[in-house]
Amino acid sequence: MSATEYPICQPPTVHYVPAAAMKVLLASPRGFCAGVNMAIECLDLALRLYGPPVYVYHEIVHNKHVVDEFLAKGAVFVNSIDEVPVGSHLLYSAHGISPTVRAESAARELHAIDATCPLVTKVHLEAIRYAERGYKILLIGHEGHDEVVGTMGEAPDAIVLVQTPEDIDALAFPPGTKLAYVTQTTLSVDDANRIISRLKARFPAIAAPPKEDICYATQNRQEAVNILSQEAELVLVLGSQNSSNSQRLAELARQAGRAAYLVDGPGDLDESWFDGVETVLVTAGASAPETVVQQVLDYLREHFAATVESRSIRDEEVYFPLPRELRRATAKA
Ligand code: SF4
Structure with missing residues (x-):
């Protein structure tokens, strides 16, 4: 029998399909963002100018890596002004603070550096202006978030927190109450719009901020x-x-x-x-x-x-200058 008469046992053909590269x-x-860059630059500079420890009211920004890095450089994060030794340097985080915190730091003779993002300050100022003009203010935001706590502190008797469209159904104001709304800067645009539409449907005369608050x-x-x-x-x-x-x-x-x-x-x-x-x-x-x-x-x-x-999807070229107290200290140094 010639070799051709025998079936030749060939290895099975395997087709390797390379995993598609991801x-x-x-x-x-x-x-x-510009606010976070500014807050980080402030704390870096404060540590260089004054040396550690520099105290920070709450996390400088809400990020574990940023916070851990600054802990290693000598920043001390506190949740209460009582924790800060009299006369120390204290930095307010990008999320802003309520006037109560400002007053407590002044009473403790702290050297305050305000790293609040200017776009958060804008919402504070809107709330103050509406409150001064006798409005009830509906603040759309998340309960307990540092920014919301700070904004509510500007006019605690005038501000009501609204977290969901359903919250609006429970709202009741005496006839003739002037209403306005402001929002936290970091909300979902779609969620905020849903709440705002419901607010406008229920209270057609509600006043809106001149420029939207979501940054x-x-x-x-x-x-x-x-x-x-x-x-x-x-x-x-x-x-x-x-x-x-x-x-x-x-x-x-x-x-x-x-x-x-x-x-x-x-x-x-x-x-x-x-x-x-x-x-x-x-x-x-x-x-x-x-x-x-x-x-x-x-x-x-x-x-x-x-x-x-x-x-x-778009270019971003926004920059916020350092707060006045640090610009002055840098000019002197
Ligand atoms: S308000 Fe916007 S720009 Fe300012 S710190 Fe928050 S996320 Fe950044």
């Missing part, structure tokens, strides 16, 4: 997620759990039907999230540093051979 869309604008950074980051998440199956938002604007980004992606995770860094990632996922959108809340974004990109490159494509 594509990462890197959203822009993302990460630090440019919150709006731009949300717009980027809205547009870019359409091309992704999964969205990663860099930010801490207590960051309101970061939480809103993850919520928005979920509302668009995408799997979305809010993570502080690569240590929070779970490989199983990426099973079968080809396109991932990466973004960052306004208080999340770019270093953690880059660490997450490195993780995705290393584990999934990811290629990264930057996608910008």
